[in-house]
Amino acid sequence: MRAVGEFCVHPGQGVCLVENVVSEPTPAYVLSPIGQKHPVQIVFPLDQEFRLRDLMTHDEAMNLVDTYPQIELITFHIHNASLEESHFRHAIREGSCKDSFSIAKTFRARIDKARSLNKKPPVSHERIFKMASNRGLYELITALNCTVDEIQKVFSSRYGVEIGKA
Numbered sequence: 001m002r003a004v005g006e007f008c009v010h011p012g013q014g015v016c017l018v019e020n021v022v023s024e025p026t027p028a029y030v031l032s033p034i035g036q037k038h039p040v041q042i043v044f045p046l047d048q049e050f051r052l053r054d055l056m057t058h059d060e061a062m063n064l065v066d067t068y069p070q071i072e073l074i075t076f077h078i079h080n081a082s083l084e085e086s087h088f089r090h091a092i093r094e095g096s097c098k099d100s101f102s103i104a105k106t107f108r109a110r111i112d113k114a115r116s117l118n119k120k121p122p123v124s125h126e127r128i129f130k131m132a133s134n135r136g137l138y139e140l141i142t143a144l145n146c147t148v149d150e151i152q153k154v155f156s157s158r159y160g161v162e163i164g165k166a
Helices: 046-051 060-068 081-094 097-116 125-145 150-159
Strands: 007-010 012-022 028-033 042-046
Touching: 012 046, 012 081, 012 125, 028 046, 042 046, 060 097, 060 125, 060 150, 081 097, 081 125, 125 150
Parallel strands: none
Antiparallel strands: 007 012, 012 028, 028 042
């Protein structure tokens, strides 16, 4: 069971703070997603707790930052944009922070390739990129206890990459 004040990763909302544990009408966590424009509270049943993932540790987050250049691009590709988007949305929801960064890196490359050919990148690619980069970014800043600006500066100075921006 998770404690009040602890962070976890919700499959649909990303990193959440456990604000309360209620017992009525059914036992549930009251979760508050971080990084949302508007404050939201989610009541998540305790019997579904197995769907919540633990937040990565500080050491795992530092290792992810250090090994960012070695994160490989994903070669999975379907010619049906809807099926491809559905596949990657599922991968982002169920995967780790590293998976999210891999997906974001893949779609950044696809978007850059389209732009280099003077083409407008597909909207679905931009949606997947935004979803993956936000999921990875907020888990990383929570694990490292820093701000979005601080982690963006780290990636920009080390790797010349603007995390969270296409």
